[in-house]
Amino acid sequence: TDTTARLDPYLEIAPIDRRIFGGFVEHLGRHIYDGIFEPGHPTADENGFRQDVIDLVRELGVSTIRYPGGNFVSGYRWEDGIGPVDERPRRLDLAWHATETNRIGLHEFQQWLDAVGSDLMLAVNLGTRGTAEALDLLEYANTIVPTAWTERRAANGHPEPFAVKMWCLGNEMDGPWQLGHRNAEDYGKLASRTAKAMRQLDPSIELVACGSSGRTMPTFGSWEREVLQHTFDDVDFISCHAYYQERDGDAQEFLTSGEDMARFIASVVATADHVAAERGSDKRIMISFDEWNVWYLDRWEAQQKQYGADEWPIAPRQLEDSYSALDAVVFGDLMITLLQHADRVRSASLAQLVNVIAPIMTEPGGPTWRQTTFFPFSLTSRLAQGRAVRVPVTAGTVPSARFGDVAAVNAVATIDNDGATLFLVNRSVSDAATVRVDLSPLGAAGLAVVEAHLLHEDDLAAANTLEDTDRVGIRRADARVTDAELTVALPPVSWAAIRLG
């Protein structure tokens, strides 16, 4: 079908906060052990980190990395991960039914972050612990004056502070599965007093309160309202978490996941602004979309290994989803959606990074490879510079049981000093689209296509695997500029990034 669009710099959404290209590393499955850390691997550096993985994480282009969980953090004692390695205690990780060796802790993770060039975002345990332990960690991480904690940090090899800017006040505290799960009032009060105390210690930090762990949670909406009624003055962000999967083989419905994410964001923004209005405040709470991805959660729950009471494996294979071309197109659309909300989504973390629902996979002693979802992330992170701009599209629609008719083509653009990039997705399983984009509002004289990337496979199930690590990649998109008009051909179920300069 013929689709028209317009790239107009006056339709600015907001400057892009680089933190929306964040990631997430949890102590879970083979993420850390036998993932980023494998001392026996041929590419391991002097700290035991796989260099091939470091190279791919750099290529992916991840800004801030949330650590150490996730559900894991709600039972975590951060002190277990500092000090001499051979004196660290082994603990049971109740969230994932595993043994945590604590071989990797804050210092080692910071070493790895230095190697990949990303910033740390720390989550504190508000499940089994509280304000005092959060303060201890903050003092250990960020304080410069000599205290018992900072002297311990220096003795552990890091005299200078870690200077962690962003802090999550717990994880998914609305979820009944969460260790120390609370209702909104109890969590809101705990988060507020912990935030106040943390700011007393370090006023420069930015704080994230837990929003809902999904928009289908029964408490969604009222959770955000109540939590913000308690924490409004104390926090900068409220979190959103969303995972998408194809259900019952319905690819068309799955392809409208971006619409779900957009509605999720709109609801949380409305709720946060409602709390602001009640208080007569102009403060705007931002969104930290600090878990998002495609995740075949239903499949995992159905196949989840039932361990005996005495079975607590170390780094078992868990949540190792293999992503298809279809998954990657949906994923690209989710990135478009995040950019479309760049005015309020100021931070986001792809959950997760290596082996565990991840764009990067590894095999012990063997190769590392890019999953299909690697490509839309790395291209968007590299090409989405400057400010995000709304792109109105007149397109056909695709049917959705949940949302009615949804635009078949979704798009956003970014504009920077050297040019512009257009990100597009064709959500239709049946119809190709030829998109004609009016570039004249850009003062388009001399603009040409400098990069044209297409993610599309006729076989929607095609994936990269250990046996065939390069089955799916990026192709050249059919895109050209004539007379201030960009024409892009989008096959059914495809995602594209077109750089103009």
Ligand code: AHR
């Ligand atoms: O990312 C996997 C898990 O999903 C996280 O540990 C948890 O926060 C969420 O439910």
